[in-house]
Amino acid sequence: MDSNKKRLFTFIAWFISLSAAQYLIDYFLRSSAIDVWDFGLPLGLSLGMTFSDLMTWKKKD
DSSP states (O other): OOOHHHHHHHHHHHHHHHHHHHHHIIIIOOOOOOOGGGGGHHHHHHHHHHGGGGGGSSSOO
């Protein structure tokens, strides 16, 4: 599996798991309906965790 496919799969996995965790927390603790803005935090966290290695200038082999 090349690097781009692996990175995309990692992003999707993080996004789905963080979104599910937030949905469950909102459902049990706040008992409120899910809003489109509730996906902002999981999206930002998954992007940051997945692509954080690209912020360095060193090239990996």
